[in-house]
Amino acid sequence: MEWSIQDIARIAGTTSRTLRHYGEAGLLQPSRIGANGYRYYDEDALTRLQRILLLRELGLGIPSIVEVMQGETDDAHALVSHLQLLAQEKTRLDRQIASVALTIRKLKGGEQLMAEEMFDGFDHTTYQAEVEQRWGKDAYTRSDQWWRSKSDEEKAAFTAQHVAIAADYASARSGGAASDSDDVQAIVARHVDWLNLSSPVTGGAITARRLVGYGDMYVGDPRFAANYGGRDGAEFVREAFVYYAEHSLA
Amino acid sequence: MEWSIQDIARIAGTTSRTLRHYGEAGLLQPSRIGANGYRYYDEDALTRLQRILLLRELGLGIPSIVEVMQGETDDAHALVSHLQLLAQEKTRLDRQIASVALTIRKLKGGEQLMAEEMFDGFDHTTYQAEVEQRWGKDAYTRSDQWWRSKSDEEKAAFTAQHVAIAADYASARSGGAASDSDDVQAIVARHVDWLNLSSPVTGGAITARRLVGYGDMYVGDPRFAANYGGRDGAEFVREAFVYYAEHSLA
DNA sequence: CTACAAGTTGACGCAGCGTCAATGTCAACA
DNA sequence: TGTTGACATTGACGCTGCGTCAACTTGTAG
Numbered sequence: 181m182e183w184s185i186q187d188i189a190r191i192a193g194t195t196s197r198t199l200r201h202y203g204e205a206g207l208l209q210p211s212r213i214g215a216n217g218y219r220y221y222d223e224d225a226l227t228r229l230q231r232i233l234l235l236r237e238l239g240l241g242i243p244s245i246v247e248v249m250q251g252e253t254d255d256a257h258a259l260v261s262h263l264q265l266l267a268q269e270k271t272r273l274d275r276q277i278a279s280v281a282l283t284i285r286k287l288k289g290g291e292q293l294m295a296e297e298m299f300d301g302f303d304h305t306t307y308q309a310e311v312e313q314r315w316g317k318d319a320y321t322r323s324d325q326w327w328r329s330k331s332d333e334e335k336a337a338f339t340a341q342h343v344a345i346a347a348d349y350a351s352a353r354s355g356g357a358a359s360d361s362d363d364v365q366a367i368v369a370r371h372v373d374w375l376n377l378s379s380p381v382t383g384g385a386i387t388a389r390r391l392v393g394y395g396d397m398y399v400g401d402p403r404f405a406a407n408y409g410g411r412d413g414a415e416f417v418r419e420a421f422v423y424y425a426e427h428s429l430a
Numbered sequence: 431m432e433w434s435i436q437d438i439a440r441i442a443g444t445t446s447r448t449l450r451h452y453g454e455a456g457l458l459q460p461s462r463i464g465a466n467g468y469r470y471y472d473e474d475a476l477t478r479l480q481r482i483l484l485l486r487e488l489g490l491g492i493p494s495i496v497e498v499m500q501g502e503t504d505d506a507h508a509l510v511s512h513l514q515l516l517a518q519e520k521t522r523l524d525r526q527i528a529s530v531a532l533t534i535r536k537l538k539g540g541e542q543l544m545a546e547e548m549f550d551g552f553d554h555t556t557y558q559a560e561v562e563q564r565w566g567k568d569a570y571t572r573s574d575q576w577w578r579s580k581s582d583e584e585k586a587a588f589t590a591q592h593v594a595i596a597a598d599y600a601s602a603r604s605g606g607a608a609s610d611s612d613d614v615q616a617i618v619a620r621h622v623d624w625l626n627l628s629s630p631v632t633g634g635a636i637t638a639r640r641l642v643g644y645g646d647m648y649v650g651d652p653r654f655a656a657n658y659g660g661r662d663g664a665e666f667v668r669e670a671f672v673y674y675a676e677h678s679l680a
Numbered sequence: 681c682t683a684c685a686a687g688t689t690g691a692c693g694c695a696g697c698g699t700c701a702a703t704g705t706c707a708a709c710a
Numbered sequence: 711t712g713t714t715g716a717c718a719t720t721g722a723c724g725c726t727g728c729g730t731c732a733a734c735t736t737g738t739a740g
Contacts, residue, residue, distance in 0.1 A: 186718065196719075201697055216704070218719065238530050242696075256537045259530055260593075266527045267594035268601060273523060277516045280488050280509055287506045344517035351518060436687060446688075451728060466735070468688065492727075 181223055182212065188221045192229050199229075205242050207232060207249065239266065281339040326378060338377065342407075345371050349417055350409050359419035368424040371417075388425035395421035431473055432462070438471045442479050449479075455492050457482060457499065489516065531589045576628060588627065592657075595621050599667055600659050609669035618674040621667075638675035645671035 185196045202208040203219070208229055210219035221229075228249070235245045235255075240262050248258045348367045357363050375386050375394070395418030398404050405414035435446045452458040453469070458479055460469035471479075478499070485495045485505075490512055498508045598617045607613050625636050625644070645668030648654050655664035 184718075195697080197697060197699085200720080201695095205696090216719090218704090236696095238533060239526050256534055259534045259537070263527065263530050263534065263593050264597050266523060266530060267597040270520070270523050270527065270594060271598050271601070273516060273520050276489050277513065277520065280513050280516060283488060284506055284509045284513065287509070343513050344520060347514050347517040348521050351521070434687075445728080447728060447730085450689080455727090466688085467690095468735090486727095 182220050183222075183226075185210070185219045185221070188226060188229065191226065192233060194229075194233060202229075202232065202242075205246065207242060207246055238262065277344075281343070285339065338374075341370075341374050345374060346407055346409075349420075350413065353409070353413065353416050359416055360423040364420050365424055365428070368420050369428070372424070372429075386429070388429040391421050391425045391429060392418075395419075432470050433472075433476075435460070435469045435471070438476060438479065441476065442483060444479075444483060452479075452482065452492075455496070457492060457496055488512065527594075531593070534589075588624075591620075591624050595624060596657055596659075599670075600663060603659070603663065603666050609666055610673040614670050615674055615678070618670045619678070622674070622679075636679070638679040641671050641675045641679060642668075645669075 183191065185199050189196045189199055199208065199219070199221075203210065208225060211222040211225050212220045214220060232245055232249070235248065235258075236242075238259065240248070240258065244253075244258055244262065247253050248255055345367060348370075349364070352361075352364050352367060372386050372391065375391075398408060398414040399411065399418050402411070405411050408414045408417050433441065435449050439446045439449055449458065449469070449471075453460065458475060461472040461475050462470040464470060482495055482499070485498065485508075486492075488509065490498070490508065494508055494512065497503050498505055595617060598620075599614070602611075602614050602617060622636050622641065625641075648658060648664040649661065649668050652661070655661050658664045658667050
């Protein structure tokens with residue numbers, strides 16, 4: 181059996197450009213080249229290609245894959261060192277997220293705005309007067325003190341976590357995931373953990389009832405919905421909350 | 431005041447090449463260009479450059495910075511959307527780390543090897559016989575059962591966490607951090623959390639005494655030291671453990 | 681006036697392909 | 711057999727953010 185470059189690309193789920201690139205890189209040569217210069221690939225090449233694509237999906241660079249395919253390194257070894265790279269990347273990212281969050285807060289004008297901002301994302305009340313009206317007269321003070329008690333690092337981490345959670349909802353939703361899918365429910369679990377971080381302020385761990393209450397608030401208030409990509413995003417989160425409340429907080 | 435490209439680069443802590451690049455990108459023009467083509471920069475340019483470098487450190491791309499500098503977006507807004515990018519990147523990385531860890535385990539030949547591998551990283555005993563001798567006759571069984579009780583995702587996460595921790599030690603050490611520095615002690619805190627994950631097996635949370643014991647083992651056994659970059663790395667971890675044990679587990 | 685160090689410039693390189701413009705191939709139709 | 715149009719295929723350039731380098735200037739010491 182023999183296929184043209186386009187055929188192989190379709191079968192393996194990649195592009196002809198990529199195949200030519202692998203050819204240049206010495207990763208995968210066509211099994212035959214026609215008199216007209218066209219590349220043709222056989223079944224061995226297809227198998228090899230699929231292995232290459234797997235390693236690429238795992239993030240290995242072409243030189244590493246070349247090594248592996250030449251048998252100088254076994255797959256596991258290459259993946260382990262790759263894993264170390266990924267881990268480093270991750271901590272670098274974590275650090276950067278923390279500094280960016282910190283810088284944002286500094287730019288926004290110092291501690292004064294912090295309680296508001298945090299409350300804004302946390303229980304959707306932006307102004308002190310509103311907080312007091314909605315949550316009781318000393319809620320603002322309690323929250324403000326709690327927030328001030330945190331170090332800069334902790335504040336940044338807290339903010340960053342929420343941003344990450346919101347981003348995850350967004351990508352899950354755009355990827356077509358259902359609000360009761362495992363993926364989304366896993367995000368909710370993290371979200372609940374995050375909410376529980378401030379349980380000292382709100383008085384105890386999240387209950388099913390409270391979680392659904394939050395969901396309603398997210399949908400009802402555009403300032404909060406904005407955190408989740410608008411009304412539709414907030415609605416998605418609310419559905420996920422409801423499901424989670426029923427199945428995991430019962 | 432006016433400086434040559436090299437002067438400005440040194441003052442701001444960057445390179446002349448970078449400055450020329452920013453020039454081409456329209457980010458930062460020299461305040462004057464000599465008849466010989468040499469670039470000269472004044473104080474305004476220096477101020478602007480420092481702002482640019484700050485945003486770059488936070489990971490903003492040049493086009494984004496151009497926007498910000500043109501006043502089309504304020505800093506905070508740009509950083510918030512950048513933060514979302516970073517958060518997405520992070521979850522992508524998390525997923526990839528999990529898949530790589532999972533793939534590694536699959537390659538290593540299924541469940542059979544898992545208990546060994548995990549024990550290998552966890553308390554340095556590679557072989558069943560050795561485990562039994564060192565930790566008591568049913569330690570291996572307990573550990574094996576505990577490990578088997580985990581889902582694939584959980585196993586992958588567990589492995590990935592340890593790799594990340596080891597990588598963090600390595601980068602901290604190569605960055606010249608002391609074992610009693612805040613950064614390193616924060617890594618130890620995560621390490622302790624990680625060790626506590628298997629407290630059901632080892633019988634209760636880590637104590638100061640046990641932590642130091644682990645440190646000694648890491649240094650003493652090359653198979654384990656390998657996880658932390660060899661003897662020197664293990665020694666570094668041991669020092670960090672000792673400090674942590676005295677100051678945070680007292 | 682020479683010799684040499686230090687500075688400056690534009691150009692190429694890199695990773696992993698996406699995206700062309702320029703040709704080539706092939707079946708259908710005249 | 712010649713034409714046409716739909717698809718394929720190829721090599722080349724582009725992209726990010728600079729590091730690195732060869733070639734050329736400038737300035738200082740002797």
